[in-house]
Amino acid sequence: MRKILILAAATVGLAGVAQAADITGAGATFPFPIYSKWAEAYKKETNVGLNYQSIGSGGGIRQIKAKTVAFGATDAPLPGDDLKKDGLIQFPTVMGGVVPAINVAGVEAGKLKLSGDLIAQIYLGDIKKWNDPKIVALNAGVTLPDANINPVYRSDGSGTTYVFTDYLSRVSPDWKTKIGTNQSVQWPVGIGGKGNEGVSASVKQVANSIGYVEYAYAKQNKLAYALVKNADGNFPAPDDKAFQAAAANADWNAAPGFGISLNNQKGANAWPITSATFLLVHAKPEKPEEVQAALKFVDWAYKSGDQLALDLDYVPLPANVKDQVRNAWKGVTDNSGKPIF
DSSP: OHHHHHHIIIIIOSGGGGGGOOEEEEEOSTTHHHHHHHHHHHHHHHOOOEEEEEOOHHHHHHHHHTTOSSEEEESSOOOHHHHHHHTEEEEEEEEEEEEEEEEOTTOOTTOOEEOHHHHHHHHHTSOOBTTOHHHHHHOTTOOOOSOBOEEEEEOSOOHHHHHHHHHHHHHOHHHHHHTOSOSSOOOSSOEEESHHHHHHHHHHHSTTEEEEEEHHHHHHTTOEEOEEOOTTSOOOOOSHHHHHHHHTTOOTTSSGGGOOOOTTOOOTTOOSSEEEEEEEEESSOSSHHHHHHHHHHHHHHHHHOHHHHHHTTOBOOOHHHHHHHHHHGGGOBOTTSOBOO
């Protein structure tokens, strides 16, 4: 059953808007819930459809490079050299948070506290039991079982994995040295799941498990989640305000293509595992009209999609960042060099 559900999310995509699918995109599963909501509303308003394949950031990058979609989607921003080499324009669409989803009998959402270092030790295989003294010390009054921890990770090339491993590399020198940051890594322990959908399903099915998923997936699947100690030593609840707090002091021009990290930012209420998600389009597309339609969709989302994003606990981009992105779109041109938007 799990494989069928994953296949439906990955290949059918936005089935409800497929009939008018003159915009095609593929990639990150992190923003799939909000892209679905935006597409539904956009279809009703414009009669223009979106066919988005939720296949993971690695797949989205491969498809845009192969020119099989109008846009690729990734949570792991490409560095400037890669953008230049492949003739790509990169820009953010929305922000959200990654949470450690858990399935521990009797432990409700937000009742368990973890630090980044403890999460790293769990995924390194150094902490094996839920009642490990290090976890117990952070969780007075919480009954934790004498049971093996079952870590769940992404089996596909994943921007969510990039965000998660980037965070762990920032808070755990041991993780940074042994594993590092990437869309795919060699996991020392655990079981794999494809997409945020697959990890959510595995955590739901496997007792005493822990996995990392975009918050909307934990919320939609009614998964419990742990609170995570932030850079200020606090344990904020994951919500739009905490994700916004993480981005409050972000310098979006610090990296080409807006490719900054929002992980482990200072701020009393900042959620420590926060990320923007990005789209990729060709600067000189072979089919300019398709990319033009995609940019019109994103422009509509910037103007009309903020409340839909907030309803799913994503965070809209600040207005000034949206203006910077629109300015960057001037670099997307037709064969004559004329901007298409």
